[in-house]
Amino acid sequence: MKILVCISKTPDTTARIAFKDDNTKFDDAGVQWIINPYDEWYALVRAIELKEKDPSVVIHLITVGGPDCDPVIRKALALGGDQATRVNSTEADSFNIASQISAIAKEEKYDLVMTGKETIDFNSASVGGMISELLEYPYVSLATKFDLSGETATITREIEGGEEMVEVKLPLVVSCQKGMAEQRIPNMRGIMSARTKPLKVVEPTAVAATTQYLNFGMPPAKAGVKLVAADNVAELVRLLHEEAKVI
Amino acid sequence: MVLIYIDHSEGQIKKSSFEALTYGVELAKLLGTEANGIIAGTIDENPEDLGQYGIGKVFQVNNPELNAVDAAVLANVIARAAKENDAKEIIFSHNTTAKTIAPRVAVRLNAGLVSGATALPELTDGFIVKKSVFSGKAFANVKILTDTKIISLNPNSFHTTKNETGKAELVQLNIPVPASSIKVISVNKVRGEVPLTEAEIVVSAGRGLKGPENWGMVEDLAKTLHAATACSRPVADSGWRPHHEHVGQTGIQIAPDLYIALGISGAIQHLAGVNRSKTIVVINKDPEAPFFKSADYGIVGDVFEVVPKLTEEIKKIL
Ligand SMILES: Cc1cc2nc3c(=O)[nH]c(=O)nc-3n(C[C@H](O)[C@H](O)[C@H](O)COP(=O)(O)OP(=O)(O)OC[C@H]3O[C@@H](n4cnc5c(N)ncnc54)[C@H](O)[C@@H]3O)c2cc1C
Ligand SMILES: Nc1ncnc2c1ncn2[C@@H]1O[C@H](COP(=O)(O)O)[C@@H](O)[C@H]1O
Numbered sequence: 001m002k003i004l005v006c007i008s009k010t011p012d013t014t015a016r017i018a019f020k021d022d023n024t025k026f027d028d029a030g031v032q033w034i035i036n037p038y039d040e041w042y043a044l045v046r047a048i049e050l051k052e053k054d055p056s057v058v059i060h061l062i063t064v065g066g067p068d069c070d071p072v073i074r075k076a077l078a079l080g081g082d083q084a085t086r087v088n089s090t091e092a093d094s095f096n097i098a099s100q101i102s103a104i105a106k107e108e109k110y111d112l113v114m115t116g117k118e119t120i121d122f123n124s125a126s127v128g129g130m131i132s133e134l135l136e137y138p139y140v141s142l143a144t145k146f147d148l149s150g151e152t153a154t155i156t157r158e159i160e161g162g163e164e165m166v167e168v169k170l171p172l173v174v175s176c177q178k179g180m181a182e183q184r185i186p187n188m189r190g191i192m193s194a195r196t197k198p199l200k201v202v203e204p205t206a207v208a209a210t211t212q213y214l215n216f217g218m219p220p221a222k223a224g225v226k227l228v229a230a231d232n233v234a235e236l237v238r239l240l241h242e243e244a245k246v247i
Numbered sequence: 248m249v250l251i252y253i254d255h256s257e258g259q260i261k262k263s264s265f266e267a268l269t270y271g272v273e274l275a276k277l278l279g280t281e282a283n284g285i286i287a288g289t290i291d292e293n294p295e296d297l298g299q300y301g302i303g304k305v306f307q308v309n310n311p312e313l314n315a316v317d318a319a320v321l322a323n324v325i326a327r328a329a330k331e332n333d334a335k336e337i338i339f340s341h342n343t344t345a346k347t348i349a350p351r352v353a354v355r356l357n358a359g360l361v362s363g364a365t366a367l368p369e370l371t372d373g374f375i376v377k378k379s380v381f382s383g384k385a386f387a388n389v390k391i392l393t394d395t396k397i398i399s400l401n402p403n404s405f406h407t408t409k410n411e412t413g414k415a416e417l418v419q420l421n422i423p424v425p426a427s428s429i430k431v432i433s434v435n436k437v438r439g440e441v442p443l444t445e446a447e448i449v450v451s452a453g454r455g456l457k458g459p460e461n462w463g464m465v466e467d468l469a470k471t472l473h474a475a476t477a478c479s480r481p482v483a484d485s486g487w488r489p490h491h492e493h494v495g496q497t498g499i500q501i502a503p504d505l506y507i508a509l510g511i512s513g514a515i516q517h518l519a520g521v522n523r524s525k526t527i528v529v530i531n532k533d534p535e536a537p538f539f540k541s542a543d544y545g546i547v548g549d550v551f552e553v554v555p556k557l558t559e560e561i562k563k564i565l
Contacts, residue, residue, distance in 0.1 A: 013496050017381045094350070095353065117346075120496060121380060122380055123381075123500075124362050124363070125346040125362055126349070133319075136319075138319055141318065141346055142346065142347070158343055159436075160261060160342055160343050161437055163435050165434075166431050167430040168430070169428065178490060178493070178497055179490060209392060210393045211359040211360070211389050211390065212389065214375060216380065216387045217387075218384075218385050219385070222540075222543065225543065226544050227545050229546070230546050230547065233546070233556040233557050236560075237557070237561055237563075237564060239544055240505070240528070244526045244544070246525070246526045247448070247505065
């Protein structure tokens with residue numbers, strides 16, 4: 001059983017969001033980089049739990065990014081996983097990222113490819129689905145539970161207005177969100193062993209981009225809060241009805 | 248031709264699909280082309296009525312197998328329908344269905360995909376779509392470089408325009424449906440409640456409510472407003488409320504017309520899920536609560552006193 005976990009690097013959830021170079025780049029001054037929470041807490045930790053149950057499970061990690069991703073992928077290795085690959089490309093196009101990952105996954109013939117539901121910076125929710133199409137694997141998105149019995153996965157996933165439980169045979173691609181596993185903190189042994197785990201850097205294959213991020217901006221700031229006294233709730237209702245026109 | 252994917256569940260068309268229809272129709276006008284819809288599967292309503300949203304034709308692959316969301320199967324069918332009918336722009340509403348199938352359709356059609364779009368594209372210098380990034384804290388302008396283009400529109404970020412007399416021509420498509428490899432064991436839908444992502448009004452409560460036994464007043468307010476209920480993460484983590492109500496960076500991201508936050512401090516990770524709401528009302532006893540900085544209206548006060556009064560006052564005007 002071979003699992004591939006896709007790891008992306010994102011700014012910390014409390015990071016100040018600002019842009020530089022004529023608003024064409026994210027301003028990362030003072031920003032702390034983390035493993036995208038969906039990739040870490042849900043995809044990776046669930047993969048580690050599967051390995052704890054069945055030690056024959058092999059976990060590979062992959063990230064597509066520049067050398068500044070190395071500390072993040074090392075942290076992922078400290079949590080668990082046997083080895084990692086970084087595809088040395090800073091391309092932001094989802095199709096390009098999915099193509100880089102699929103090129104490697106095709107060689108390695110993984111039984112299970114796990115991604116997060118989306119990255120918290122670009123919020124595309126695209127890479128997992130694209131990998132599944134490129135590999136011609138089934139795709140179960142937005143999973144909140146994942147169990148494995150032999151070659152069959154039983155997965156609970158979010159659907160519009162509820163959830164459903166499905167059964168799928170391996171191999172497959174699953175995108176993970178809250179519910180899959182509980183957050184963990186790497187321990188000392190994990191951190192020490194991560195230093196010696198293999199981190200292979202490979203060059204990207206040539207793929208034509210399908211989209212291009214031109215520039216960024218901030219939504220207009222709020223005008224400021226209008227406070228209403230606690231003993232004058234009727235005034236709040238009047239404002240919502242007549243001014244904001246939302247009720 | 249602009250092709251709009253019409254999402255449905257249990258025979259009902261999703262509200263967000265109507266926004267996608269209006270978006271697609273307005274996009275077709277900008278491009279000087281026609282707008283048509285596509286239904287994969289079966290619906291209870293008469294598909295011809297979708298003409299009310301301004302589309303000329305509605306294509307249907309009338310096979311109940313397609314009512315289940317299997318990305319591989321749906322992508323196969325939609326991509327084929329798009330190709331055979333020469334659709335160059337495909338519009339989805341960015342809900343759980345689109346997140347599952349749009350990326351696969353994009354790969355099949357070699358199309359650039361922009362998900363989480365919030366406005367019609369700029370066409371003066373290519374095809375540039377504005378989308379929400381950093382969980383609603385910022386936006387990006389993304390250029391689609393391919394001939395075929397796919398846009399997945401954020402729910403609640405575009406209006407709907409309806410004309411009661413419109414009729415669309417129903418065109419049945421004869422596309423074979425591949426066998427699904429995903430077996431659905433059980434479906435668990437929240438019934439009788441407004442789904443959170445589609446709700447126009449959301450009433451949300453946090454740790455300030457003290458315990459699950461106090462949610463009665465939250466539900467009363469929500470019911471009065473025909474609103475959905477939501478909660479902060481610690482509330483879901485403590486099991487006070489179900490996980491599907493958890494909004495924020497690691498929960499569901501919503502953009503209702505009105506978001507009412509009761510006893511929620513307004514941590515940055517919470518705001519990431521709700522800051523695209525059009526109007527935000529905050530009720531918190533702490534005047535220093537960070538949420539007031541992102542609010543449009545606020546009351547500094549005790550939720551246990553203010554909320555029942557608020558429900559009473561709203562009943563008077565409805
Ligand atoms: C990586 C990460 C991701 C996270 N993701 C999310 C997320 O997706 N969603 C989320 O919500 N949080 C998330 N959090 C947690 C977040 O940081 C906050 O801890 C959380 O939002 C606080 O919830 P709260 O506002 O309900 O509780 P608190 O912060 O405890 O606030 C309770 C508020 O209630 C007020 N209050 C108390 N009693 C009353 C009363 N009687 N009347 C009126 N007001 C009263 C208090 O003044 C206070 O402001 C995340 C954190 C991290 C680190
Ligand atoms: N650069 C990347 N390298 C590796 N995995 C990625 C990368 N970008 C996205 N992913 C994976 O794909 C998921 C969805 O990302 P996205 O489609 O960009 O929202 C993430 O949660 C990751 O698991």
